[in-house]
Amino acid sequence: MTPLRTLIFAMPLLALAIPALAQEPARATISIERSLSIVSVRPIQLSPEQRVATLSLSADIQPNAPAVIRVTGDPGRVYRIRVPRTLTSSEGVALVENLQIWSENTGDVSVTRTSHMDLDGRDMLRVSGRLRPANGASETVAALPLSIDYE
Amino acid sequence: MKRIALLLGLAAALSFSDALADASVTRSPATAPTLGTTIRGTSATTFSISTAGAVTRTSGNAIRLTSGSVTTPTLSINCGLLNLSGLCALRYIRVTITPVTGSGAATISRLRVGGLSGATYRTGSAPGEAASLSFDLNPIGLLSTATLKLGMDVVLSANAASGVYSFDYIVTVQLVT
Numbered sequence: 058m059t060p061l062r063t064l065i066f067a068m069p070l071l072a073l074a075i076p077a078l079a080q081e082p083a084r085a086t087i088s089i090e091r092s093l094s095i096v097s098v099r100p101i102q103l104s105p106e107q108r109v110a111t112l113s114l115s116a117d118i119q120p121n122a123p124a125v126i127r128v129t130g131d132p133g134r135v136y137r138i139r140v141p142r143t144l145t146s147s148e149g150v151a152l153v154e155n156l157q158i159w160s161e162n163t164g165d166v167s168v169t170r171t172s173h174m175d176l177d178g179r180d181m182l183r184v185s186g187r188l189r190p191a192n193g194a195s196e197t198v199a200a201l202p203l204s205i206d207y208e
Numbered sequence: 209m210k211r212i213a214l215l216l217g218l219a220a221a222l223s224f225s226d227a228l229a230d231a232s233v234t235r236s237p238a239t240a241p242t243l244g245t246t247i248r249g250t251s252a253t254t255f256s257i258s259t260a261g262a263v264t265r266t267s268g269n270a271i272r273l274t275s276g277s278v279t280t281p282t283l284s285i286n287c288g289l290l291n292l293s294g295l296c297a298l299r300y301i302r303v304t305i306t307p308v309t310g311s312g313a314a315t316i317s318r319l320r321v322g323g324l325s326g327a328t329y330r331t332g333s334a335p336g337e338a339a340s341l342s343f344d345l346n347p348i349g350l351l352s353t354a355t356l357k358l359g360m361d362v363v364l365s366a367n368a369a370s371g372v373y374s375f376d377y378i379v380t381v382q383l384v385t
Contacts, residue, residue: 081233081379083281087243087314087364088372092271131370 091131091178093205098181099125101201103153103188112159112183123159123185128205132178135208138170140184144201153201156186171208231296233303233381234284239374241278241360247271248368259322259359270364285327285345285381286353297350299383300330305358306340308376313368316375318361327354344384 101124112123130136144153159165160172161181174180184203241257253268261277285303287296307316320337329335330344348354362375 079232079381081235081283081381082308082376083235083379084239084374084376085241085243085281085316085360085362086239086372086374087362088245089248089270089313089364089368090245090370092247134370 090134090207091129093128093130093136093207095203095205096127096129097124098127099123101184101186103186105188112157112185114183121185123157123183124201126182126184126203128174128180128182129178130174130205130207132174132176134178135171135173136180136205137208138166138172138182138203138205140170140201140203144186151189153186153188156184159183231287231301231381231383232285233379235281235358235379236284237279237281240281243272243278243362244276245273246364247273248366248370249364250366252366253364254317254361255364256318256361257359259320259357261359266361268364268366281358282355283358283379284353284355285348287348287350296383298347299385300347301327301345301354302342302382302384303345303356304340304342304380304382306378306380307360308378310375312373312375313365313371314373314375315363315365316360316377317363319377320359321356322359323355323357325355326352 099122102120102122104121111121114122114125128136138158140156140158142154142156143151144156146152157165157167158170159167159182162175163172163180166172172180172182184201241261243255243257243263246255247270249268249270251268253270254266255270255272256264256266257278257280258264259280261280263272263275263278265272283303285301305319305321307319309315318337318339319341321334321341321343324334324345327345327348330346335341335343345354358379360377
């Protein structure tokens with residue numbers, strides 16, 4: 058048998074003997090983030106006599122004092138503050154209007170309603186507004202819904 | 209004459225090694241599964257992804273922000289059109305799937321396959337779930353493409369730093385006698 062003939066006969070056996078290999082690297086992903094949290098440090102106090110919302114703080118709780126809210130999340134992340142511009146009663150009467158929001162990290166965010174966490178993932182918000190008491194009510198208690206989301 | 213035969217033999221062997229690589233495997237989509245945004249947990253969390261794409265948290269306290277299913281990878285295996293030289297169409301195909309271990313916050317702890325079409329398992333049934341899989345398919349013929357779905361368990365480490373993590377795996381297809 059000539060070498061050429063031997064080779065021709067050996068080719069199918071060669072095909073069986075040599076393992077063919079194909080590889081495909083593949084990838085999956087997951088995005089991890091730190092949860093956002095909101096803690097109310099001080100409640101909001103609004104006085105009907107005060108016509109201008111104050112965002113300043115004092116050691117005592119004044120009749121007209123902003124809510125102090127601590128938020129935490131991913132360091133450096135931008136977040137959006139969701140709070141209604143006007144808080145209305147069930148009768149549709151405005152109770153709190155002209156809400157003002159001040160962020161320790163960003164400053165006045167009353168209009169943009171967007172702030173960011175510091176390098177430790179914290180921010181402090183002050184929220185105030187102008188109280189418009191309902192007719193006949195001497196003391197008004199209302200809840201101000203506030204939430205935050207990563208931008 | 210002998211020299212010519214040897215040269216021809218060398219050329220044939222080289223062309224053979226090329227032809228033998230014609231059994232191919234592809235996966236679609238390019239990145240899958242994509243679990244999406246997840247709030248990290250204080251304990252290690254396992255998300256189990258079925259071959260159909262349903263995601264279930266089986267342990268831990270991380271929170272996936274969506275409860276929706278994910279697109280699982282579809283693996284396609286074929287011999288190439290009318291590829292006769294490697295006898296690919298007539299040979300068993302060994303599929304091996306292994307996670308790539310790394311230092312990331314997310315790792316694959318278990319793999320599973322299902323939804324096989326265009327071929328049959330050599331053993332008659334799908335392999336059980338395992339940290340890595342190796343199983344044989346019966347010869348798929350000249351014109352067929354075998355497809356199967358891949359599911360997995362993903363472990364997310366406790367208190368993982370924020371960011372996007374990828375976790376890789378390798379699919380190997382080999383012709384066996």
